[in-house]
Amino acid sequence: MAKQAVVRQSLKEQIENILIDRIIEGDLAPGDRIKELTVAKEFGTSQAPVREAIRCIETLGYVDHVPHVGAMVKTFDKSQIKEAYQVREALEIYALPLISKGQDRLVVELEKCLAKMEHATKERDNRKFAKADNQFHRTIVASCNNKTMLAMWESLKMQSQIMSVLVDTILSIDEIYALHPPIVAAIKDENSDTVLLLKEHYKILEGYWESSK
Template structure:
């Protein structure tokens, strides 16, 4: 297994930024360490199979081993890490079946959330959703991939907020990182932008049927594109 090889300054700087926001959010050091490691997994900086050494991470992050140990256990519970007898904690390898299951769950939850967003969204939320959509369009035109991804994450976060469903939010929370990882597999920016525009138009019109159909189509499209990236020789995708 490869060892943790994220540069010291990258991890420590990320933790500094996280701690700065934590002061306002009253979040624990364990949560901040978990956020930093989770982000590295979601973005692919820590690849599947990477071994995470508690002592090494503590040194790189500039914290004691206790919050690192607690963060690793949290990420293990979220499914990002796997406990192996000889290697300790390693980044979970995501196989085809797991990806299929994640898309099945994403479809069920996202279709529900979008339908409720179309029913419950306020004018201010619709205006904000449009701003995120316009921001991603501008980022796509100038070829700014990082900004495009950030706008799209906020677009989806806002959809969840607009649904105004506390139970749905509670179910989505532990899945958020893995669902973000799925979103990152969609590399067709123009297609994603067009699908988000259709979602926006349906929600702005309060058309629940159109919004539901757009959400389901968006998930199916994302599934197809993700499998083309992850398993190019695997054949047809089941939906």
């Protein structure tokens, strides 16, 4: 029988997760203030666990914090998103060549993501597309079995989320999709240069927001 894990999360943890969710999901928009006592009141707790949660999401980079004034959801400008994507690129470029031949399970995983992306493209569901796209790239980073690296990559999800908002306004969802199948094909091929394709992918993304300043 599967062990029924009794989840006993501290208030701080629960509040932290909820706040992060709200930021990621856009319920808390960049610039919005997060007032400690307001949140505390909402959850029926005291100020302390809320404070701790806020400080943690501050360290995680979700909010800016001015002493004696408070926390507000971070506003990302284009240059910060660009920076985040460079880091993503750096990590993925490192991970990709480590994918040894015959990683069938990985290819299957990536193809699943491709299918989801394609489906979302046809439905013009930007949010779903962004999610599948993220999963695609995450799979690449995860493939090299480096938890530290994966954690770093994931810590950028905030910026990636912001990016996904831009999809289909600045960027065409179809064009982004088109960048991915060749990468999977190259992994299967073994002779192709996967890294080159990935660099191309990021170059094109960068080109888009450079042109839309």
